[in-house]
Amino acid sequence: MESFLTYDDRNMRITDAERRSVRKAVLEAHMRIEKARVRGEREFLDLPFDLRSMTAIARAARRVQKRFTHMIIVGIGGSDLGARTIWQALGGSKATLTFASNPDPESISHLLTSIDWKQTAMNVVSKSGTTLETMAIFMVLRESLIKEVGTKHHAEHIFVTTEPSPDSPLFQIATEEAYEVIPHPLNIGGRFSVLSGVGLFPAAVSGANVRRILAGARTAETERRERKCESVAARFALNQFISMTKYARTNHVLMAYADLLSQFGFWYRQIWAESLGKVRHGVSIGPTPIAAIGAIDQHSQIQLYNEGPDDKTTTFIEVERFRRSIRIPKVWGNHEAFDYIGGLSLERILHDERAGTEHALTMHHRPSGTLRIHAISPESLGSLFITFEAATAYMGELMGVNAYNQPGVEEGKREARRLLSR
Amino acid sequence: MESFLTYDDRNMRITDAERRSVRKAVLEAHMRIEKARVRGEREFLDLPFDLRSMTAIARAARRVQKRFTHMIIVGIGGSDLGARTIWQALGGSKATLTFASNPDPESISHLLTSIDWKQTAMNVVSKSGTTLETMAIFMVLRESLIKEVGTKHHAEHIFVTTEPSPDSPLFQIATEEAYEVIPHPLNIGGRFSVLSGVGLFPAAVSGANVRRILAGARTAETERRERKCESVAARFALNQFISMTKYARTNHVLMAYADLLSQFGFWYRQIWAESLGKVRHGVSIGPTPIAAIGAIDQHSQIQLYNEGPDDKTTTFIEVERFRRSIRIPKVWGNHEAFDYIGGLSLERILHDERAGTEHALTMHHRPSGTLRIHAISPESLGSLFITFEAATAYMGELMGVNAYNQPGVEEGKREARRLLSR
Numbered sequence: 001m002e003s004f005l006t007y008d009d010r011n012m013r014i015t016d017a018e019r020r021s022v023r024k025a026v027l028e029a030h031m032r033i034e035k036a037r038v039r040g041e042r043e044f045l046d047l048p049f050d051l052r053s054m055t056a057i058a059r060a061a062r063r064v065q066k067r068f069t070h071m072i073i074v075g076i077g078g079s080d081l082g083a084r085t086i087w088q089a090l091g092g093s094k095a096t097l098t099f100a101s102n103p104d105p106e107s108i109s110h111l112l113t114s115i116d117w118k119q120t121a122m123n124v125v126s127k128s129g130t131t132l133e134t135m136a137i138f139m140v141l142r143e144s145l146i147k148e149v150g151t152k153h154h155a156e157h158i159f160v161t162t163e164p165s166p167d168s169p170l171f172q173i174a175t176e177e178a179y180e181v182i183p184h185p186l187n188i189g190g191r192f193s194v195l196s197g198v199g200l201f202p203a204a205v206s207g208a209n210v211r212r213i214l215a216g217a218r219t220a221e222t223e224r225r226e227r228k229c230e231s232v233a234a235r236f237a238l239n240q241f242i243s244m245t246k247y248a249r250t251n252h253v254l255m256a257y258a259d260l261l262s263q264f265g266f267w268y269r270q271i272w273a274e275s276l277g278k279v280r281h282g283v284s285i286g287p288t289p290i291a292a293i294g295a296i297d298q299h300s301q302i303q304l305y306n307e308g309p310d311d312k313t314t315t316f317i318e319v320e321r322f323r324r325s326i327r328i329p330k331v332w333g334n335h336e337a338f339d340y341i342g343g344l345s346l347e348r349i350l351h352d353e354r355a356g357t358e359h360a361l362t363m364h365h366r367p368s369g370t371l372r373i374h375a376i377s378p379e380s381l382g383s384l385f386i387t388f389e390a391a392t393a394y395m396g397e398l399m400g401v402n403a404y405n406q407p408g409v410e411e412g413k414r415e416a417r418r419l420l421s422r
Numbered sequence: 423m424e425s426f427l428t429y430d431d432r433n434m435r436i437t438d439a440e441r442r443s444v445r446k447a448v449l450e451a452h453m454r455i456e457k458a459r460v461r462g463e464r465e466f467l468d469l470p471f472d473l474r475s476m477t478a479i480a481r482a483a484r485r486v487q488k489r490f491t492h493m494i495i496v497g498i499g500g501s502d503l504g505a506r507t508i509w510q511a512l513g514g515s516k517a518t519l520t521f522a523s524n525p526d527p528e529s530i531s532h533l534l535t536s537i538d539w540k541q542t543a544m545n546v547v548s549k550s551g552t553t554l555e556t557m558a559i560f561m562v563l564r565e566s567l568i569k570e571v572g573t574k575h576h577a578e579h580i581f582v583t584t585e586p587s588p589d590s591p592l593f594q595i596a597t598e599e600a601y602e603v604i605p606h607p608l609n610i611g612g613r614f615s616v617l618s619g620v621g622l623f624p625a626a627v628s629g630a631n632v633r634r635i636l637a638g639a640r641t642a643e644t645e646r647r648e649r650k651c652e653s654v655a656a657r658f659a660l661n662q663f664i665s666m667t668k669y670a671r672t673n674h675v676l677m678a679y680a681d682l683l684s685q686f687g688f689w690y691r692q693i694w695a696e697s698l699g700k701v702r703h704g705v706s707i708g709p710t711p712i713a714a715i716g717a718i719d720q721h722s723q724i725q726l727y728n729e730g731p732d733d734k735t736t737t738f739i740e741v742e743r744f745r746r747s748i749r750i751p752k753v754w755g756n757h758e759a760f761d762y763i764g765g766l767s768l769e770r771i772l773h774d775e776r777a778g779t780e781h782a783l784t785m786h787h788r789p790s791g792t793l794r795i796h797a798i799s800p801e802s803l804g805s806l807f808i809t810f811e812a813a814t815a816y817m818g819e820l821m822g823v824n825a826y827n828q829p830g831v832e833e834g835k836r837e838a839r840r841l842l843s844r
């Protein structure tokens with residue numbers, strides 16, 4: 001079984017002795033996760049093996065493809081970050097996806113003027129079926145849809161991803177209006193849901209190969225279960241945990257050297273922040289995730305990472321082989337600034353720039369690690385998703401926090417609702 | 423004179439006594455900045471008044487518009503973040519802008535397949551004229567341009583923004599090949615250059631109203647000079663400085679409640695990080711800027727901001743009036759989850775969500791401030807740019823660092839160059 005993702009942590013500035021000192025805690029974390037999983041309480045780790053759900057998703061997606069060339073995904077946070085990531089990284093030739101997250105009148109009015117509803121389906125995603133922003137945008141878009149295709153036929157365009165439970169008002173509406181329901185898994189939070197219908201239904205509609213995404217996730221997850229403390233997920237969590245608790249390196253930068261992984265950075269930001277930023281025994285703890293893109297952020301953030309406070313870890317994502325290769329022509333050979341790159345490839349530049357940045361961080365005594373994927377492929381993306389989900393689970397166990405709730409978002413929601421109900 | 427930008431810092435959790443204790447230092451910082459400016463050493467603060475350069479830029483832009491409908495900007499970091507910000511926020515009806523920053527073969531090959539060179543100009547931007555990524559992409563795009571329009575006519579498509587100095591290899595090339603040069607101001611670093619031709623030439627080409635951008639910047643800058651310590655820029659810097667040094671709140675979140683300001687967040691990230699992340703007397707200091715978007719990041723980062731470590735300040739950008747208004751239809755009145763928002767507007771939701779988030783941060787004893795702009799307009803954008811540039815200058819003075827160099831990026835560049843020359 002080939003790995004689609006490897007992890008080089010030699011430059012993390014953590015000694016073997018330090019690793020050994022936390023090893024027992026990691027092993028215990030592993031056992032707790034596995035016990036909970038076997039009890040059915042970590043269902044996100046079993047999603048890669050749920051081929052039955054995937055078949056149903058693929059079937060629903062084919063029905064969409066038969067009739068529509070576009071789909072609008074209405075969702076926010078865990079309801080759309082995964083699908084956005086897959087769409088950016090893999091694209092798809094069957095349908096074009098558009099995302100509507102923010103109740104910003106300028107973006108939504110721009111969207112409204114560009115929709116041809118005859119060709120367009122809409123996937124409304126909300127686990128609880130109550131998400132304010134999503135419901136508001138859905139109500140606006142639905143009115144436009146009905147105006148164009150009529151009340152009678154509008155339901156054929158709408159696919160609702162929510163918990164199939166009477167507790168979800170969106171599920172109740174779907175029943176009343178006869179919208180097709182893609183079930184949101186009951187016990188999986190939004191930020192751990194990308195490998196369920198939440199992420200895979202839009203991906204399948206677009207034409208991305210969801211079987212290969214799951215196969216990649218399966219490979220990484222099988223490896224995790226077998227290798228225990230030595231898995232990429234466990235090692236990544238161990239390194240971040242020691243960096244955070246022993247060295248106060250609380251800012252965790254993920255810097256992908258690939259434009260098509262910028263959305264992955266936003267997906268990571270959510271799972272790392274919302275799962276681990278918690279109050280434990282009255283004390284506020286948790287790392288701050290930061291998403292960066294190489295080489296772009298060498299010209300924006302690297303000055304800070306190299307010379308600013310030693311409060312960060314940097315994890316690179318390196319793509320070993322790009323799907324395209326571009327050669328730089330040899331011109332202006334009499335100018336040194338141009339001559340030395342003539343004949344090289346763009347991917348060579350990106351590789352060597354990452355190596356240069358790693359070198360500079362090391363010279364400045366700043367820790368870095370590198371996650372390597374063979375290519376931006378469905379398999380490597382599936383591996384990345386499940387690996388970061390598992391790493392989050394390990395970090396939660398090591399930190400002693402519940403990685404699966406988000407009590408700190410309620411206060412603001414309540415206040416907004418109070419203001420809106422005035 | 424109307425202000426296009428106001429600042430509410432009542433929730434910053436800083437007492438009047440604390441403010442008074444730093445007031446003298448801020449006043450001294452102000453005097454040093456003004457002295458340096460009068461000596462001609464803070465030229466970025468005078469750009470809003472440089473109407474002569476702007477007239478030349480507008481004239482060059484009209485020549486582009488006459489012949490082309492598209493322009494590709496090749497640049498990275500300070501060479502393109504400003505133009506990207508203006509293009510996203512204001513758009514323009516005269517020409518479509520596309521940006522090429524990263525030597526990522528997948529994005530560049532995607533770009534190459536979509537260019538119609540007959541309709542397309544190219545603006546290559548590099549202050550030093552040596553930027554590796556920019557030169558590489560330029561050489562690739564130029565080859566494609568020549569293939570389509572021929573060597574003889576290709577120069578008509580190319581506009582080079584660089585220092586008009588023999589030290590810039592790009593300037594030498596421009597002279598040899600007869601490319602039109604838009605001069606990069608000699609004494610202004612990339613991240614302070616948005617209000618020069620670096621940002622305004624692409625903006626003018628697209629059709630954005632650069633006169634109004636400068637007018638907004640002029641208003642804010644005039645106010646800064648008059649109000650000294652009471653200006654938005656000085657107050658913002660003072661609050662961030664006290665938060666950082668006295669309360670160890672080193673992570674500075676800028677959270678705009680507007681999709682069209684997400685690029686502004688990236689522009690801010692550069693100026694704050696690269697200017698202030700420095701070694702001073704052998705000690706690494708500096709805030710870490712973080713860009714967020716409301717309401718989206720309420721579903722991703724707010725759990726961390728509310729309950730995670732008290733190491734952050736949050737500054738909201740609130741847009742008072744959006745250029746569009748969208749009403750949510752009244753439907754499903756029998757479902758409470760939908761009923762309470764029926765009849766409201768999307769912008770009302772965005773406003774009340776920001777207020778809810780501010781309330782929640784305050785309940786969790788986390789500081790926040792709010793920058794208010796009347797609308798996303800050329801004037802407010804100009805005000806934001808110059809205000810953050812000036813705030814960076816104040817912070818540099820208060821911290822005792824040189825905000826205008828970036829010694830920490832050299833190590834990585836050298837190593838990359840060594841690897842590439844192998």
